[in-house]
Structures are given as C-alpha cells and as structure tokens.
Amino acid sequence: MDKIAELSPEWQSWLQDNLARGCTPQSLVEVMVSHQFEPMFANAIVFHFSALRQVPAAQASEPSAGQRAAQTGYQYEAPRLAPAGNTIQTHDLTVRVVTRINKPYVVVLENVLTAEECDEMIRLSSDKLKRSMTVDPKTGGDAVIADRTSYGAFFAINENPLIANIDRRLAELMSWPVENGEGIQILNYKVGGEYKPHFDYFPPSDEGSKVHLGQGGQRISTLVMYLNDVPAGGETIFPELGLAVAPKKGSAVYFEYCNSLDQVDPLTLHGGNPVIEGEKWIATKWLRQHRYGG
Ligand SMILES: O=C(O)CCC(=O)C(=O)O
Ligand SMILES: [Fe+2]
The missing domain is CATH 2.60.120.620 (q2cbj1_9rhob like domain)
Structure with missing residues (x-):
C-alpha cells in the first residue's frame, strides 16, 4: 500500500499504539476523519495497520486468513450466493x-x-x-x-x-x-x-x-x-x-x-x-x- 508513505511517522505510531491498546479500527477511522483525513484513505490505512499488527512470536509471523478476518471485527454470516455445490x-x-x-x-x-x-x-x-x-x-x-x-x-x-x-x-x-x-x-x-x-x-x-x-x-x-x-x-x-x-x-x-x-x-x-x-x-x-x- 504505497499511500502509507503519505502518513506521517507521528500518525503511524499513534495508530500502532492505539491498536495495541485494543481500540477498535472504526474508532480510529473516526478520529482520523475528524482530523480531515479522506475517509476512504483512513479506512484503508487503519485496516492495513490492524491487519499487519504483530502477532505473538509463538505464532506464525503472518496472521492466518481467519486471524485477519477476526481482526476486522466483521461478523461473517451465511452467504447469500449458494455456499456449496459446483x-x-x-x-x-x-x-x-x-x-x-x-x-x-x-x-x-x-x-x-x-x-x-x-x-x-x-x-x-x-x-x-x-x-x-x-x-x-x-x-x-x-x-x-x-x-x-x-x-x-x-x-x-x-x-x-x-x-x-x-x-x-x-x-x-x-x-x-x-x-x-x-x-x-x-x-x-x-x-x-x-x-x-x-x-x-x-x-x-x-x-x-x-x-x-x-x-x-x-x-x-x-x-x-x-x-x-x-x-x-x-x-x-x-x-x-x-x-x-x-x-x-x-x-x-x-x-x-x-x-x-x-x-x-x-x-x-x-x-x-x-x-x-x-x-x-x-x-x-x-x-x-x-x-x-x-
Ligand atoms: O475492473 C475490475 O475488474 C473491477 C471493477 C470494479 O471494482 C467495480 O466495477 O466496482
Ligand atoms: Fe469495485
């Protein structure tokens, strides 16, 4: 995500610190938007940081698909388009x-x-x-x-x-x-x-x-x-x-x-x-x- 370069080091550490404290990505997006960040950019950048956040050393260095999904807080429900069958x-x-x-x-x-x-x-x-x-x-x-x-x-x-x-x-x-x-x-x-x-x-x-x-x-x-x-x-x-x-x-x-x-x-x-x-x-x-x- 090349837009990361546009986020100042201060904002980058602010994001890392608050994600580490357990703040929800949504609340961080709201703060960024209130500081005049473009909402789509704020969404993408917060999600990027939350998805890449370090997992404990005992685990795999890359979060699994399931862990990444869990980090977003999105609750998956039964798919609308047929969930089985070829x-x-x-x-x-x-x-x-x-x-x-x-x-x-x-x-x-x-x-x-x-x-x-x-x-x-x-x-x-x-x-x-x-x-x-x-x-x-x-x-x-x-x-x-x-x-x-x-x-x-x-x-x-x-x-x-x-x-x-x-x-x-x-x-x-x-x-x-x-x-x-x-x-x-x-x-x-x-x-x-x-x-x-x-x-x-x-x-x-x-x-x-x-x-x-x-x-x-x-x-x-x-x-x-x-x-x-x-x-x-x-x-x-x-x-x-x-x-x-x-x-x-x-x-x-x-x-x-x-x-x-x-x-x-x-x-x-x-x-x-x-x-x-x-x-x-x-x-x-x-x-x-x-x-x-x-
Ligand atoms: O061009 C594509 O493959 C994606 C198109 C797309 O994202 C859209 O129409 O919303
Ligand atoms: Fe699209």
Whole structure:
C-alpha cells in the first residue's frame, strides 16, 4: 500500500499504539476523519495497520486468513450466493463455480453470461457511449474521454428484454430480489486503463455516504462480469487476499461485504489491474439492502 508513505511517522505510531491498546479500527477511522483525513484513505490505512499488527512470536509471523478476518471485527454470516455445490441452476443457464474463498466470501463463476449476451451488451453500450458524447456538448468530446482510464454506461433494470432476462438470472444466482439491484454498469478499459483498489460499499463514517445510503441502503455484494477475453492484464485484484482473477468472457467474480448488522468488510478491498494488451469490457451488478429505484 504505497499511500502509507503519505502518513506521517507521528500518525503511524499513534495508530500502532492505539491498536495495541485494543481500540477498535472504526474508532480510529473516526478520529482520523475528524482530523480531515479522506475517509476512504483512513479506512484503508487503519485496516492495513490492524491487519499487519504483530502477532505473538509463538505464532506464525503472518496472521492466518481467519486471524485477519477476526481482526476486522466483521461478523461473517451465511452467504447469500449458494455456499456449496459446483453448479448453480438459474432458469436458463447452469452457472459453474470455479473458486471459493470463505472469509470474505469471494466466488469465481463461469457461464454467467453467454458469448452472444456479452457481445450484445458491448454493442448496446458502445451505442450509448457514442450518443452521450454527442448529446452533451459540455463533456468536450474526445479530449475528455482520452483522459479517462475507463468509461461506461448504465442499463436501467429491465431496460430491454435482453437485460430483463439477465437481471432475472442474476437475482436467482445471488438469491436477492431484482428490485434491490442497481442497474448493470458497463465499463470499458483501454490499454493502461485501471481501477485503483477501492471498496464498493459506502464507508459509514463518510459524510458523503449519507445520500447514497438514503436510497436502497448499503451495498451488500458485487458481481463483476467479464464481457471479453483480455490478452494481458486487467485482472480483478483483491490486495488483502493476494487474489487476482483473470478476465474470461462470460465469467464473473462475486463478493459479499455487508451483513445483517450493517457492518462492512474491509477485506473486500479490490481493483482492476491496468490492461496491458487489448481492451477490457465488464458489466458490474451491485446489490442493495433494500429496494432501489425501479
Ligand atoms: O475492473 C475490475 O475488474 C473491477 C471493477 C470494479 O471494482 C467495480 O466495477 O466496482
Ligand atoms: Fe469495485
């Protein structure tokens, strides 16, 4: 985590001392935020220090996955997406489970979308992007687009028959109502395009989260679907887990990070590695606690 360099030695020892005294990470985040630290940064840095805190010499030098999970204070509950079995049956596709991690619950899936659906979503969103570029003169066209490392488009829930069928399948897959989902978001990354590590949930201590939490509540899980094969780079990475998922057309990675106590799980920090060759298209589905929009 290179941002550590930005934290003064005084703050670093303050964090170490208070974690050693047994203060909760959340209380330390709040103090940092009250001292004008950016909430996402405070969350990430406090978690980083708490996860790396020295374990007694008698134990392994690296905390086990279970110990790291316990240190965050997040209470794991029964997963929403099927916790067992190598396939998940939806009304029209049999989705295959490739990899599972339990704490946090991260699952790599195959056959979430057909190749035709992937191609059609790319085609439809390319059209949307072209239209929005010409409709809004203030975006400045190509100059602005060239600066961005990714760009995207939204499909409203049930926007057309193709999307409605996919929304239905995803709700079955994730055992959560269609109405609690945000509309599918399409992102396109060119060579060099990336998505720096972040949390998909709205940090509870962040003032700016209130407006998001007011509609549909907290985000609880994410499904990142890959719409094309990427020749090199573009993996979805989970830095706290040492996990990198390579994009594969029609496959997806699913992860959960909010429980029934409204706690959020910092171990789900994730990002998109820079694309090295070719381009990367993904479709992301975020689920909310409550009914969202439509
Ligand atoms: O590009 C990726 O692989 C990750 C995308 C992501 O984190 C998101 O859409 O929230
Ligand atoms: Fe994300």
